[in-house]
Amino acid sequence: xxxxxxxxxxxxxxxxxxxxxxxxxxEVALVRSGYNIFGLHANEVIIDLLTDSGTxxxxxxxxAGMMRGDETYAGSRSFFRFEDxxxxxxxxxxxxxxxxxxxxxxxxxxxxxxxxxxxxNNTHFDTTRANVEYQGAEARDILTPGGLDPATVLPFKGNxxxxxxxxxxxxxxxxxxxxxxxxxxxxxGGQPVSxxxxxxxxxxxxxxxxxxILDACRFAENAWFIKIREDxxxxxxPREIAREMFSYAHGATMSAKKDGLSNIGxxxxxxxxxxxQSARNxxxxxxxxxxxxGLAGYDLEAIAVGLNEVLDEDYLRYRIRSTAYLAETVxxxxxxxxxxxxxxxxxxxxxxLLPHIPAHEYxxxxxxxxxxxxxxxxxxxxxxxxxGRRDPDGGPDEPAAMELVRLAIPRRTYxxxxxxxxxxxxxxxANRAKDLRGFRIVEQAPWLRHFTARFEPL
Ligand code: F0G
Numbered sequence: 328x329x330x331x332x333x334x335x336x337x338x339x340x341x342x343x344x345x346x347x348x349x350x351x352x353x354e355v356a357l358v359r360s361g362y363n364i365f366g367l368h369a370n371e372v373i374i375d376l377l378t379d380s381g382t383x384x385x386x387x388x389x390x391a392g393m394m395r396g397d398e399t400y401a402g403s404r405s406f407f408r409f410e411d412x413x414x415x416x417x418x419x420x421x422x423x424x425x426x427x428x429x430x431x432x433x434x435x436x437x438x439x440x441x442x443x444x445x446x447x448n449n450t451h452f453d454t455t456r457a458n459v460e461y462q463g464a465e466a467r468d469i470l471t472p473g474g475l476d477p478a479t480v481l482p483f484k485g486n487x488x489x490x491x492x493x494x495x496x497x498x499x500x501x502x503x504x505x506x507x508x509x510x511x512x513x514x515x516g517g518q519p520v521s522x523x524x525x526x527x528x529x530x531x532x533x534x535x536x537x538x539x540i541l542d543a544c545r546f547a548e549n550a551w552f553i554k555i556r557e558d559x560x561x562x563x564x565p566r567e568i569a570r571e572m573f574s575y576a577h578g579a580t581m582s583a584k585k586d587g588l589s590n591i592g593x594x595x596x597x598x599x600x601x602x603x604q605s606a607r608n609x610x611x612x613x614x615x616x617x618x619x620x621g622l623a624g625y626d627l628e629a630i631a632v633g634l635n636e637v638l639d640e641d642y643l644r645y646r647i648r649s650t651a652y653l654a655e656t657v658x659x660x661x662x663x664x665x666x667x668x669x670x671x672x673x674x675x676x677x678x679x680l681l682p683h684i685p686a687h688e689y690x691x692x693x694x695x696x697x698x699x700x701x702x703x704x705x706x707x708x709x710x711x712x713x714x715g716r717r718d719p720d721g722g723p724d725e726p727a728a729m730e731l732v733r734l735a736i737p738r739r740t741y742x743x744x745x746x747x748x749x750x751x752x753x754x755x756x757a758n759r760a761k762d763l764r765g766f767r768i769v770e771q772a773p774w775l776r777h778f779t780a781r782f783e784p785l
Contacts, residue, residue: 376733381427687715
C-alpha cells in the first residue's frame, strides 16, 4: 500500500516558542509601525512568512558541523570543506565566500559592470537590481511573456525571453558585460527556469561572447521542478540536474540563506581566473580574507552540510509539495494566486482579489496588512510599493507589473497545522475582500522604500 500523505522528512529535535499576540496587540503594532510589516517585532507575529531567507531550521548534522568549525583566519579546514562542496555541486573553479547573496552581487558587479552597461536577467531581485543600478548600469528584466500573467499555468514561467535577450545584445552591442538568470525566479512568483532555456541562453551568450551568471539562491528547488516537469529528467537525481544547470553558466551568485539551508552566508563562484582574482581583491577590502569572506568558520561548515542536505529527494519532494498544499488550499477557498505555485512561496494575487483598489492605492499592501490584522500572519508586499516608480512631480506612482503578496515558507520550520492555520486566515480575508481599503504613503525613502515607508489607511 502506498500512502498519499507526504510527511515532513524529519522530526523535531529542538523547539522555539512563538508568541500568540491578540487582536488588540496586533492593532497597536500596526499603528506604531505605520502599517509597514517590516516595522513589526518578532513577538508580535504569529506565523512569519516574510521571507524564506535565513529563517529555516538547521539540522542536527549542521549543528554538529558548527562544533567542528575551524576559526583559523587564513586557510581554515572549514573553508576547504565548504569549497569542496561548492565545487562538487557547481563545477566552478573559483569559490569566494561572502556574508550573504548581495555581497556576492556587489563584488561581481563592481568588477564586471560599468556605467552605461545593460544587465539582462529574467527578473532581477531587488538587491540585484539595486546593485546593478549602483554601478550606473541598467538592470533589464526580460521574462518570458507567459511569466507575467498570474493565472496562466505553464511549467516554466521563470524562463528568459530569448528573443529579447538577442535583441538586447544586438541593441546594447558591447555594453552587456554579463547575462544573469535567476533560479527560481523569486520576484516573478518563485517560478522555475527550464534546462532547455538555460542551454539556449548559453548558446546565445557564446555567440556574443558574454558570460552567463546564475543567481542560484534556489537552485535545488529549480532542479526539482526540472525533474518533475521537463522531459528527460525524471530519472536524474537533483544533484545531477543541478550540476547540468551550473554547467551552462560561467559563474553564480548565491545566498546560502535559501538553498544553503543556513541562517547566514553566500558565495560568488566563477570560472574566469582573472575575474576571480579581481573579485578576491575586492573581497579583502569589503568582506574579509578569501578563506572566510565575512563568515565564521562554523558558518562555512553549516553551509557545506546544508548544500548537500538541500539536494535530498525526500526533502525536495516535501518542500515543493507542502508549498503546493498551501497554494491549493487557499486557491480552493477563493484566493486568486500565481499559478502554478512557486517553490519557496505562495504568491497571492492582490490585483485579482481587490479590483476596487487601484495600483496607486497599493492593493497588495492592503492585503498584507489585513492578513496580519486578522491572524498575525506576516507576508510581504511585492507590488507597487516595492517596484512602482515614483512620479517626480508628486503624482500617482507608475504601477508595478503585478500586485502580489508573497507568503514565503521558511525551510523545515513550520508544520502542517501551522500551514492549515495560515490557509484559514487567508481564506477568511478573501471572503471579506470587498471591505478592504487602500493606503497612502505618508513617509518614504528615496530608494528601497518598502522597508521603511509609513502608510495611512484610506
Ligand atoms: N537573489 C535572489 C533571487 C534573492 O531572493 C535574494 C534574497 C538575493 C539575491 C539576495 O540574497 O538576502 O542573502 O543578500 N532574497 C530574500 C527574500 C531577502 O526575501 O527573497 P541575500
